[in-house]
């Protein structure tokens with residue numbers, strides 16, 4: 001199993017945001033997390049690259065494992081973990097730097113200084129993010145000159161450049177138009193050969209299109225987790241069924 | 250009574266009158282200084298020493314002294330102020346402590362500048378034994394503007410969207426790398442503006458240098474940071490109030506005021522220009 005959660009409870013102060021979550025996500029799959037807004041999907045996702053660490057008064061119990069290792073163990077270095085577990089955010093957030101510098105950034109902060117290697121990785125990552133053909137002639141122009149969809153693919157390239165094994169995506173297409181969205185979905189499809197992907201989405205069709213497995217969250221609980229096909233055709237839980245058929249949320 | 254529309258018209262005219270009268274005062278002051286000052290401005294005035302008991306000649310040593318004080322105080326206040334601001338807004342986790350520091354900085358900013366002069370004299374001139382010197386004056390002016398540098402830097406850092414920090418951290422960057430490579434460059438134009446405005450402040454202050462560095466008249470330029478210096482605002486004060494022949498040195502006083510105002514004006518224009526330049530480099 002690539003990603004495992006064992007009896008996770010998470011609190012924002014007194015607010016119990018995640019309640020007894022258990023999940024095991026196999027490698028090289030796409031898992032979609034769905035559920036009404038505020039149910040804890042983003043909170044859950046952020047546990048796996050420890051982006052919740054800086055939140056004051058937050059408390060976590062249980063175990064989060066990536067590749068068999070408890071990532072909250074004292075011996076784990078957070079920056080090394082984040083190099084292995086990349087994240088793409090809801091709103092494209094390229095840095096105010098050139099396209100090239102955006103992709104090279106993760107390598108540089110992780111101590112890579114070989115210029116030739118960086119140039120190779122930049123190209124490979126942009127190819128992998130299906131952006132290379134659109135930007136290869138303007139690598140040194142500002143990333144802000146790109147469209148929203150291109151910016152999001154740039155952020156994906158930026159995450160891929162440091163060769164993570166897991167990619168967390170928090171509603172990566174929710175700020176994009178339909179054409180850009182379908183490009184991102186296509187991209188996700190291709191990426192699972194090399195990466196384990198967990199994607200939060202509020203869009204059920206999207207979940208059905210891109211994922212192998214789907215987890216349904218409600219009120220901080222993981223109600224159901226199973227193969228996407230089964231989840232959408234024949235959910236076990238009545239709450240899942242109601243949500244999927246639109247009788248809830 | 251008046252109808253709503255008439256009330257609104259009256260209010261509008263009053264506001265307009267007030268804003269025009271403020272503009273009027275500003276134009277009047279500037280016009281007065283420029284009209285009186287420009288008559289004595291020439292190459293000699295800017296490059297020569299005062300002559301004939303400061304009733305003739307130029308103000309060169311005062312210009313140089315002010316430049317030295319600006320450079321000296323900035324070398325002290327800018328790194329210190331920026332580092333404090335980075336600590337306060339990016340690192341400090343104890344919010345009570347941060348609030349306390351912020352209140353103290355604001356208090357510091359509202360202390361009358363003559364008090365800084367007195368403090369600078371006690372600490373730098375006497376306790377540290379720097380004497381009346383560029384060093385003591387620069388440190389005193391530096392302390393005066395540190396709150397301004399801290400506040401503008403803090404605001405500049407706060408204006409950087411959180412999403413950039415998260416983006417950088419998520420790529421395995423440390424907090425320091427994030428600040429150095431992402432946050433600071435984005436905040437830089439605004440920080441720069443704050444710094445330049447404090448240059449304007451430093452070049453115009455008289456009280457802090459009164460007891461710490463300023464000389465009535467020096468026959469030669471300062472040779473080291475332990476020498477006294479002349480400075481534009483103090484020079485203006487001297488020739489307007491206690492020169493050898495106040496009436497005769499009046500044109501020189503206006504000329505000095507003109508130079509001082511020009512410097513501050515140029516600095517402000519520079520601030521705007523630098524800001525626009527960097528904004529073009531890093532579109533938001």
Ligand SMILES: Nc1ncnc2c1ncn2[C@@H]1O[C@H](COP(=O)(O)OP(=O)(O)O)[C@@H](O)[C@H]1O
Pocket residue numbers: 012015017036037038039040041042043044055
């Ligand atoms: N930093 C935070 N501090 C306090 N409460 C938070 C914080 N972030 C999220 N929450 C709360 O936790 C719950 C789950 O939020 P989130 O994980 O963002 O939900 P989702 O992504 O499913 O919409 C919500 O009720 C939200 O208000």
Ligand SMILES: [Mg+2]
Pocket residue numbers: 041042043170200
């Ligand atoms: Mg969310």
